[in-house]
Amino acid sequence: MKPKVYVTRKILEEGLKILKKAADIKVWDDELPPPKEILLEEVEDVDGLLSLLTDKIDAEVMNRARKLKIISNYAVGFDNIDVREATARGIMVTNTPEVLTETTADLAFALLMATARRIVEADKFVRAGKWKTWEPMLLLGQDIHGAVLGLIGLGRIGYAVAKRAKGFDMKVLYYDLYRNEKAENELGLEFVEMDELLQKSDFVSIHVPLTPDTKHLINEKTLSMMKKTAILINTARGPVVDEKALYKALVNNEIAGAGLDVMDPEPPNINNPLLKLDNIIILPHIASASIATRTKMAIMAARNLSAGLKGKTPENLVNKEVLNKIKVDED
Numbered sequence: 001m002k003p004k005v006y007v008t009r010k011i012l013e014e015g016l017k018i019l020k021k022a023a024d025i026k027v028w029d030d031e032l033p034p035p036k037e038i039l040l041e042e043v044e045d046v047d048g049l050l051s052l053l054t055d056k057i058d059a060e061v062m063n064r065a066r067k068l069k070i071i072s073n074y075a076v077g078f079d080n081i082d083v084r085e086a087t088a089r090g091i092m093v094t095n096t097p098e099v100l101t102e103t104t105a106d107l108a109f110a111l112l113m114a115t116a117r118r119i120v121e122a123d124k125f126v127r128a129g130k131w132k133t134w135e136p137m138l139l140l141g142q143d144i145h146g147a148v149l150g151l152i153g154l155g156r157i158g159y160a161v162a163k164r165a166k167g168f169d170m171k172v173l174y175y176d177l178y179r180n181e182k183a184e185n186e187l188g189l190e191f192v193e194m195d196e197l198l199q200k201s202d203f204v205s206i207h208v209p210l211t212p213d214t215k216h217l218i219n220e221k222t223l224s225m226m227k228k229t230a231i232l233i234n235t236a237r238g239p240v241v242d243e244k245a246l247y248k249a250l251v252n253n254e255i256a257g258a259g260l261d262v263m264d265p266e267p268p269n270i271n272n273p274l275l276k277l278d279n280i281i282i283l284p285h286i287a288s289a290s291i292a293t294r295t296k297m298a299i300m301a302a303r304n305l306s307a308g309l310k311g312k313t314p315e316n317l318v319n320k321e322v323l324n325k326i327k328v329d330e331d
């Protein structure tokens with residue numbers, strides 16, 4: 001008998017095809033994520049779960065999923081999964097790194113450029129019939145070329161953004177828990193402490209995972225250290241930024257603008273005051289959303305899941321410590 005797998009949303013067919021070979025799959029075929037009660041019911045007799053970042057996979061879910069061997073997250077970030085609880089139960093957790101790095105960096109840079117040059121505001125201006133003539137002072141923004149970019153986090157995506165910035169002759173500063181001298185030499189990056197990064201950067205772009213330590217890393221205090229002309233870009237996770245503090249900073253012109261691909265919560269409440277501001281661009285968490293990348297993510301997530309179900313170590317195992325608890329077939 002084939003193992004059973006629950007897929008919490010329809011993913012691209014290329015991934016589903018792989019899963020169908022490995023398991024009997026059931027897909028939640030709705031626009032919105034499965035409600036918690038449904039998820040709890042569905043996981044009861046599954047061996048594998050393919051989850052999205054919108055599914056909170058916590059101890060309650062794992063307690064119901066008595067046969068669960070592997071949770072394959074269709075994302076590089078896995079803050080939606082209680083990995084400690086999974087490891088304690090001998091459940092493997094996997095993610096989809098690398099395949100989305102360049103696509104996410106493209107979007108981060110697009111957001112940076114669109115915010116700096118007020119692209120969305122300008123488009124709305126034209127559509128509203130406000131374009132009367134060429135004007136010397138119309139929709140003035142910030143230069144990108146030659147500006148200072150501060151990267152908070154120099155993982156794969158931060159590095160890919162730095163590469164793009166170099167093409168624009170930007171000076172790139174970075175702060176990370178770990179210094180990366182190889183990257184410094186390759187791209188001419190400069191490591192600085194966080195305060196210095198905030199004070200010197202024209203653009204601050206966030207590339208850290210969401211952890212208890214990075215929650216509200218951008219807050220009233222850190223925002224107050226930024227230049228009045230600076231722009232904040234977040235393509236990481238919404239809760240890294242304290243949105244109330246960001247609203248105050250934008251309304252009081254303490255910083256010039258922000259570009260967010262992620263929010264807290266997602267989607268934002270329609271009354272969220274950030275949605276009323278002109279000096280912010282907000283996107284619906286689409287950084288990895290190219291056809292090619294979402295296809296690769298689907299294939300990677302499916303392969304991870306199939307490997308785990310076959311008793312092998314999946315390529316993108318997040319909780320390696322789990323291998324001390326379970327037996328895997330090494331070849």
Ligand code: DGY
Pocket residue numbers: 053074075076077078100236287288
């Ligand atoms: C991720 O993978 O973590 C992104 O946020 C969505 O692709």
